[in-house]
Amino acid sequence: MSNRDVIRELEGVFKDRLITEPHILALYSRDASSEVGMMPMALVYPESMNEIVTLVKLAINYGFKLLPVGSSTSLSGNATPKLGNTVIVAMERMNKIIEVSDVDWVARVQPGIKVDDLNLELAGYGLQWPVDPASSKTATVGGVINNGGGGMRGTKFGPAAYWVLGLEVVIGTGDVIRVGCRTVKCREGYNLLQLFIGSEGTLGITTEATLRLAPLPESFVGLMARFRNAESLVNAVISVRRARLWPMVTEFIDDRTAKVLGLEGYYYLWLGVDTYGGSESQILTKLNDAISSSNGEVVGTASTWQEFSKILEPRRLLYSASLKAAFNDYGNDVFVAFEDVAVPMGKLPEA
Numbered sequence: 001m002s003n004r005d006v007i008r009e010l011e012g013v014f015k016d017r018l019i020t021e022p023h024i025l026a027l028y029s030r031d032a033s034s035e036v037g038m039m040p041m042a043l044v045y046p047e048s049m050n051e052i053v054t055l056v057k058l059a060i061n062y063g064f065k066l067l068p069v070g071s072s073t074s075l076s077g078n079a080t081p082k083l084g085n086t087v088i089v090a091m092e093r094m095n096k097i098i099e100v101s102d103v104d105w106v107a108r109v110q111p112g113i114k115v116d117d118l119n120l121e122l123a124g125y126g127l128q129w130p131v132d133p134a135s136s137k138t139a140t141v142g143g144v145i146n147n148g149g150g151g152m153r154g155t156k157f158g159p160a161a162y163w164v165l166g167l168e169v170v171i172g173t174g175d176v177i178r179v180g181c182r183t184v185k186c187r188e189g190y191n192l193l194q195l196f197i198g199s200e201g202t203l204g205i206t207t208e209a210t211l212r213l214a215p216l217p218e219s220f221v222g223l224m225a226r227f228r229n230a231e232s233l234v235n236a237v238i239s240v241r242r243a244r245l246w247p248m249v250t251e252f253i254d255d256r257t258a259k260v261l262g263l264e265g266y267y268y269l270w271l272g273v274d275t276y277g278g279s280e281s282q283i284l285t286k287l288n289d290a291i292s293s294s295n296g297e298v299v300g301t302a303s304t305w306q307e308f309s310k311i312l313e314p315r316r317l318l319y320s321a322s323l324k325a326a327f328n329d330y331g332n333d334v335f336v337a338f339e340d341v342a343v344p345m346g347k348l349p350e351a
Helices: 003-017 022-029 049-062 115-125 141-146 192-196 230-242 255-260 280-293 305-316 318-330 345-350
Strands: 042-044 065-069 086-090 097-101 106-109 164-170 176-180 205-212 219-227 249-253 267-275 297-302
Touching: 003 042, 003 049, 022 042, 022 086, 049 065, 049 086, 049 164, 049 205, 065 141, 065 205, 097 115, 106 115, 115 141, 141 205, 164 192, 176 192, 219 230, 219 280, 219 305, 230 249, 230 267, 230 280, 230 345, 249 305, 255 267, 255 318, 267 280, 267 305, 280 297, 297 305, 305 318
Parallel strands: 042 086, 065 086
Antiparallel strands: 097 106, 106 205, 164 176, 164 205, 219 267, 219 297, 249 267
């Protein structure tokens, strides 16, 4: 069957939610990585699980490929079509919150909802989904889950895998399966949930996620500090750990990166601690002690997450600033690779 025949079949299902204009399809030939893929055959915007089931069965019958995408903010190239006969499945219209339980601390959501939009709604319940990628303004919950994402609160809350209780997925046969369960303890059968998390859409298309939530902190203490060398910065982090503080945010950049971001040429550290029970002054004292004992200088403080977000903004802009610097130095054809590096906290001085 020709591409024209496939387009006709897709039009019967998606109507005006089918896109074939080349200038729009070109935007979906790559994600936020530097990898450039093939031009997709078409783009569709499903609005229900049933439409995705129909789409998968059409793909089986007519032999085209499917690539589900959220906001295409991935830095690893997995939202980039590798074959020309690919239909992009843009999940952004499946963006509803189905349920929030302030007793079970659970939310059921569609995959296209953006992380920040979800947390804005959850704040009204005194709850949060504490997965915080740097691209949280645009990143979708489904994209974060399928990339096995984490974020800047990872030193305390860990990756998305811990904060997902269950998934509804349309698999490659067109069947709908549900993995995981609503409760913390779930021992029925194999742990297929963790197999799907981080599978990058290769095992199926997620149509609903059941998320574990956490309470919002009663208060917050955050600071931004700078150091003249990496050793002093790392020593400060180690001191914070030994003081038995558990920051939800521990982020740092080197002096070269600081200059790219328009900061002075120091090593910068951001620490954010959520508190439950009015211990802000004690925590701030311990943080200041850790900074000063490591020859650092506090250059900003925050008493709310909103205030901390403002002083953390340079870290969120790291990706775009790095691309700009690379393009200015080497031209538009430069390939910029971004990788996650993980080491135990105790090994930071050797890293």
